[in-house]
Amino acid sequence: xxxxxxxxxxxxxxxxxxxxxxxxxxxxxxxxxxxxxxxxxxxxxxxxxxxxxxxxxxxxxxxxxxxxxxxxxxxxxxxxxxxxxxxxxxxxxxxxxxxxxxxxxxxxxxxxxxxxxxxxxxxxxxxxxxxxxxxxxxxxxxxxxxxxxxxxxxxxxxxxxxxxxxxxxxxxxxxxxxxxxxxxxxxxxxxxxxxxxxxxxxxxxxxxxxxxxxxxxxxxxxxxx
Amino acid sequence: xxxxxxxxxxxxxxxxxxxxxxxxxxxxxxxxxxxxxxxxxxxxxxxxxxxxxxxxxxxxxxxxxxxxxxxxxxxxxxxxxxxxxxxxxxxxxxxxxxxxxxxxxxxxxxxxxxxxxxxxxxxxxxxxxxxxxxxxxxxxxxxxxxxxxxxxxxxxxxxxxxxxxxxxxxxxxxxxxxxxxxxxxxxxxxxxxxxxxxxxxxxxxxxxxxxxxxxxxxxxxxxxx
DNA sequence: GAAAAGAATTAGACATGGCTAAATTTATAA
DNA sequence: TTATAAATTTAGCCATGTCTAATTCTTTTC
Ligand SMILES: [Mn+2]
Ligand SMILES: [Mn+2]
Ligand SMILES: [Mn+2]
Ligand SMILES: [Mn+2]
Numbered sequence: 001x002x003x004x005x006x007x008x009x010x011x012x013x014x015x016x017x018x019x020x021x022x023x024x025x026x027x028x029x030x031x032x033x034x035x036x037x038x039x040x041x042x043x044x045x046x047x048x049x050x051x052x053x054x055x056x057x058x059x060x061x062x063x064x065x066x067x068x069x070x071x072x073x074x075x076x077x078x079x080x081x082x083x084x085x086x087x088x089x090x091x092x093x094x095x096x097x098x099x100x101x102x103x104x105x106x107x108x109x110x111x112x113x114x115x116x117x118x119x120x121x122x123x124x125x126x127x128x129x130x131x132x133x134x135x136x137x138x139x140x141x142x143x144x145x146x147x148x149x150x151x152x153x154x155x156x157x158x159x160x161x162x163x164x165x166x167x168x169x170x171x172x173x174x175x176x177x178x179x180x181x182x183x184x185x186x187x188x189x190x191x192x193x194x195x196x197x198x199x200x201x202x203x204x205x206x207x208x209x210x211x212x213x214x215x216x217x218x219x220x221x222x223x224x225x
Numbered sequence: 226x227x228x229x230x231x232x233x234x235x236x237x238x239x240x241x242x243x244x245x246x247x248x249x250x251x252x253x254x255x256x257x258x259x260x261x262x263x264x265x266x267x268x269x270x271x272x273x274x275x276x277x278x279x280x281x282x283x284x285x286x287x288x289x290x291x292x293x294x295x296x297x298x299x300x301x302x303x304x305x306x307x308x309x310x311x312x313x314x315x316x317x318x319x320x321x322x323x324x325x326x327x328x329x330x331x332x333x334x335x336x337x338x339x340x341x342x343x344x345x346x347x348x349x350x351x352x353x354x355x356x357x358x359x360x361x362x363x364x365x366x367x368x369x370x371x372x373x374x375x376x377x378x379x380x381x382x383x384x385x386x387x388x389x390x391x392x393x394x395x396x397x398x399x400x401x402x403x404x405x406x407x408x409x410x411x412x413x414x415x416x417x418x419x420x421x422x423x424x425x426x427x428x429x430x431x432x433x434x435x436x437x438x439x440x441x442x443x444x445x446x447x448x449x450x
Numbered sequence: 451g452a453a454a455a456g457a458a459t460t461a462g463a464c465a466t467g468g469c470t471a472a473a474t475t476t477a478t479a480a
Numbered sequence: 481t482t483a484t485a486a487a488t489t490t491a492g493c494c495a496t497g498t499c500t501a502a503t504t505c506t507t508t509t510c
Contacts, residue, residue, distance in 0.1 A: 005467070026488060039468060041489055046466090058475060058488060089339040099333055106331045108324055114314040230497070251458055264498055266459055271496090283458060283505060 002052075004105035007074050008033065009043055010052060013063055014071035023060030069136050076132040077104040077112050079125035082163070084115045086126045093126040093178075094169035109134075127169075128160035128179030128216065145219065147185075148194060148212035154185045160216035168211065176202040182220065227277075229330035232299050233258065234268055235277060238288055239296035248285030294361050301357040302329040302337050304350035307388070309340045311351045318351040318403075319394035334359075352394075353385035353404030353441065370444065372410075373419060373437035379410045385441035393436065401427040407445065 002010075012032050016024045026044070030037040048055035052067035063071060081100040085091035091099070113134055116122070123140060124130055130141040144159050158181045161172060176198045177183070183205075187195040192209030207215075227235075237257050241249045251269070255262040273280035277292035288296060306325040310316035316324070338359055341347070348365060349355055355366040369384050383406045386397060401423045402408070408430075412420040417434030432440075 003466080027486095035467090036469060037488065038470085038490080043467080085336075089336065089343070091339075099336060102331050103328070106327050111310075111314070111324060114316075118314070228496080252456095260497090261499060262458060263460080263500085268497080 002070065006043070006047065006052075007070065007105050009047060010063065010067050010071040011074045011078075013053065013061060014068065014075070017063060023056070023062050025060045029061070072132045072136040072138065073109070074104050076134075076136065077107055079129055079131040080112050080116055080119070080122075081107070082125045082127070083119055083122050083131070087119060088115075092170075093163075093173060094166040096126060097163050097166070124160075124179065125163075126179075127163040128158070129163065144216045146213050147196075147207070147215040147217050148209055150185045150217065150219070152185050152188055155182060155220050156185065156217040157182050157220060158215060159218050162214045175205040176200040177205060227295065231268070231272065231277075232295065232330050234265075234272060235288065235292050235296040236299045236303075238278065238286060239293065239300070242288060248281070248287050250285045254286070297357045297361040297363065298334070299329050301359075301361070302332055304354055304356040305337050305341055305344070305347075306332070307350045307352070308344055308347050308356070312344060313340075317395075318388075318398065319391040321351060322388050322391070349385075349404065350388070351404075352388035353383070354388065369441045371438050372421075372432070372440040372442050373434055375410045375442065375444070377410050377413055380407060380445045381410065381442040382407050382445060383440060384443050387439045397430075400430040401425040402430060 009029070012029060013024050016028055016032060020028070026037050026040045030040045033040070044053060044055045044061050047053045047067070048061070051064055052070065053061045054064050055061045078100045081103050082093075082096040085096040085099060086093055116131075116134065121133075122131055130138060132138045145156075147156065147158075150156055158177055158179055160179060161177070162168065172178070177196070182199040183196040184199075185194065186197045186204055187193075189195075193206055194209060194212040195204050195206045197204045234254070237254060238249050241253055241257060245253070251262050251265045255265045258265070269278060269280045269286050272278045272292070273286070276289055277295065278286045279289050280286045303325045306328050307318075307321040310321040310324060311318050341356075341359065346358075347356055355363060357363045370381075372381065372383075375381055383402055383404055385404060386402070387393065397403070402421070407424040408421040409424075410419065411422045411429055412418075414420075418431055419434060419437040420429050420431045422429045
């Protein structure tokens with residue numbers, strides 16, 4: 001029906017659309033998928049031909065109502081696989097992304113539903129990203145603030161971390177930072193370094209601002225002190 | 226490194242080689258993979274170019290020492306996946322083949338090793354086919370006799386059944402026939418129908434000769450009566 | 451041991467998903 | 481508002497894997 005490559009384009013458009021809202025530009029997609037812009041242009045023509053995207057030359061592209069569920073299905077596969085790999089097959093959370101990124105295109109929906117069942121219908125993947133339900137509902141997914149947006153002294157809970165950089169993930173887990181961890185913001189240096197103190201007593205952790213901006217958080221209404 | 230399609234060719238050559246021994250002919254491979262002969266010819270050129278097969282035009286093809294382990298790795302993946310789908314994800318043995326046939330090319334060796342561990346290093350897949358070990362040893366695999374080769378009155382144990390036809394598999398399991406089942410050969414009709422009586426009391430089962438020829442068995446040294 | 455039949459290969463085409471280099475359109479700056 | 485820069489698309493090429501039709505072996509058959 002749809003090649004793995006086309007599915008990756010739809011998934012990419014979905015993600016970029018949610019970050020930047022509005023149309024996704026050719027250059028942005030090319031960068032994200034790591035192909036030349038001309039390659040994106042020709043793929044957009046094919047996808048819009050088949051009505052998965054609404055493509056306006058020189059303006060950008062947007063998923064149609066046909067395209068969205070396909071992207072969500074793949075994202076569901078991806079996140080369920082990640083959860084399964086960590087929970088049942090003893091993978092480290094730093095190494096699940098690549099395996100899931102391949103398999104997401106090849107497992108059946110039945111397979112996905114069965115592992116979801118095994119896992120007890122999990123709501124989020126190991127990095128805190130929400131897993132669409134079997135009927136592709138993602139209403140539980142809210143953006144939340146970013147770690148970089150808080151003030152010194154704030155106590156916040158980690159909600160989501162980016163899942164593509166294994167080194168970052170290893171660094172974070174080494175310092176006890178996972179979705180759910182509560183941290184105090186200890187210092188924000190003028191050159192953009194954010195220092196945190198996780199509540200697990202592992203001592204302070206420093207993160208570059210760019211990383212802090214990519215981590216989603218939830219403000220605790222009242223911190224415990 | 227190697228496309229999923231090339232892997233399928235190597236796997237096919239391996240299987241056909243073991244059935245017919247000697248070189249595998251273009252026509253046989255074409256039939257098996259379900260492509261035109263000319264397609265096989267051009268693929269054989271590519272595979273022999275890369276030294277996975279030894280190809281002699283007009284004579285046929287054979288796996289090289291480079292090609293064999295690749296075929297075995299894929300077969301290992303396939304059979305472990307089948308075992309996993311039935312044992313851990315509640316698939317019926319009739320429906321595992323297609324899912325495994327896709328996924329076999331996309332899981333990592335690590336994934337395969339992890340599910341093997343989960344399953345307790347199983348020796349055979351749900352259809353009785355032997356699973357190569359992690360170091361690709363298949364010494365445990367012996368051909369055995371076929372069900373069609375026995376005489377009326379023989380008591381034999383089912384060892385392997387063909388795994389590609391879901392209807393046959395459903396029929397067999399409905400009548401209690403699995404690898405391990407012990408059956409008495411009750412009747413062999415002149416037009417080739419073989420009638421069996423499984424030891425589970427589910428009553429006699431009739432099978433066309435062609436099917437009986439595709440089922441591997443193990444003679445019981447002395448039957449129980 | 452020719453001729454006919456059968457099997458296999460070659461030739462040429464097509465679809466998919468890439469790339470580079472050359473237009474062309476849109477945005478920015480003078 | 482025109483010139484320059486940046487983004488995007490078009491044109492043309494390549495690799496993979498497949499097909500059909502034509503050709504060239506091989507094997508049978510008489
Ligand atoms: Mn992917
Ligand atoms: Mn993830
Ligand atoms: Mn396969
Ligand atoms: Mn099997």
